[in-house]
Amino acid sequence: MKIGILGTGMVGSALGNKLVSLGHEVKMGSRTANNEKAVAWVKGAGAKASQGTFADAAGFGELILNATSGHGSLEALKAAGANLKGKIVIDISNPLDFSKGMPPTLFAGNTDSLGELAQAALPEAKIVKTLNTVTASIMVEPGKIGGGDHTLFVCGNDAAAKATVGEFLKTQFGWKNILDLGDITQSRGTESFLPLWLRMWGALKTPEFNIKIVR
């Protein structure tokens, strides 16, 4: 299928590489049409990869993945604007504030969340928050650790969109255990997980881990 990725960082590239390798056509969007990192990514990823503006990527994709940084997330979604109308947007962004030193703090996630802000800014898009609780390499290959037996969270207001995303994550990346937390306000939960996630990374000396629910 045709997929638009917003963001040219580590997450966008990892998603793009995996999706191209699976045979999808991927357009990577950025603030400018010929962002240096996007152009470099396209060169490496081959014929099914292309780049453009946020609006170009949003217009191109049947499915959109928002892999921008937290601070740039709403700006990118607004730039994509009308091209997101009616589309499913997988929102992976986290509200990390690096301005106060490391580890970063959160600029949302307690009484609000980036997921909700995105849905409010784009009422005609179907925002599905997911993948934001694992590092890029695990997002696209959960089987890399523990045989894939660990938990991914999903939330959003549109049940059909969540079902589509769940199927996509299972069939394309291999996710086995996906827990639906409810509507988009539940993003507060998964975004608030980041302060613990960052500290686990510090203690474990690797970002390649995830949590599994035991009950």
Place this chain on the structure above:
Amino acid sequence: MKIGILGTGMVGSALGNKLVSLGHEVKMGSRTANNEKAVAWVKGAGAKASQGTFADAAGFGELILNATSGHGSLEALKAAGANLKGKIVIDISNPLDFSKGMPPTLFAGNTDSLGELAQAALPEAKIVKTLNTVTASIMVEPGKIGGGDHTLFVCGNDAAAKATVGEFLKTQFGWKNILDLGDITQSRGTESFLPLWLRMWGALKTPEFNIKIVR
């Protein structure tokens, strides 16, 4: 050993019952010497149980467990005051704010934490933050789910105190996997986990679960 518990709620009672059943002497502390819930708990728990003020419980215990609510935590610790000097205080409190409806939000945990505030208020006590990421029944019996194969976090400034607490949790309650996140500022991570924990509870329909690190 002699253990002081601050707090008369579900967590304090569960800890008290378990510790008495293991043969420890437990004094449950509250704002007043004869708190109704504490008196009722003592009646049910038997000869090794007693109650008193926060200062009484702190003076009695060789080890102290702070099981007060987030809003009452610092007040309780300050009331215990000098009696906590040099002692290990296991801090289980979470900064939950129920004033804005359910699920509760956090009044600390991003740029500060209850663990740090406790250590700052009582520089001569050894605050060890732990147990705050699971429900009371799992705190005292981790083997109740998944054969006990799941993760507990610990943090604090005093390495020897953390080692003592780790040994206590293993030998008394049966915790197997304890991850040391570092100094007391890491409480920001485990306290910030509560918004996700509460939503997992909602989705799973039970608070009797925990997370296991998979890597």
